[in-house]
Amino acid sequence: MSASTTKANTLSLHYLGDRTLRKPCKRISKVDQSIRDLAKQMVQTMYAEQGIGLAAPQVGVNKQMLVVDCDHDNSATPPLVLINPQIETYSPELVTGEEGCLSIPGVFLDVVRPKAITVKYKDEQGRPKKIKASDLLARVIQHESDHLNGILFVDRVPNDLILTEALNKNGFSANAVQTLKAEG
Structure with a gap:
């Protein structure tokens, strides 16, 4: 796929x-x-924007679909297309990792998420699939799955001061954040 083709179809x-x-x-x-x-x-949009995940609502489409490619330099691992994804299990082990979002450019903050998940979905042919994902892939699938439920990663950032500062610095309003209550 050439760069000109990529830009034209985004x-x-x-x-x-x-x-x-x-x-x-x-x-x-x-x-x-x-x-x-x-x-x-x-x-194509995810690649053009140099992202590793993209959910349909980020491009104005109200459908349960997301795409992920944590290793787009490796053509041996094609992008994943997850249709109607459902996370079935979460590992008890939690890890903190920095997240960003194509819908909130320039903002990168730490978020705590389960280290591993099992997710079932349909692929682009409509076939049922199930994968176990850990580390970065698990984080990206959880981040993109949140989008399908109207949740953004900034809603999961516990430190209001750091969050507000990062958003303001990049031209976003902290009023757009819907902080999630800690579970448990």
């Missing part, structure tokens, strides 16, 4: 403060060519 990103990002997404009832075309455009 979708427009939506940013923190846009209500589209806060709407829970609808399940995809039928995996057809329009869904495969959307997946391809989402992958």
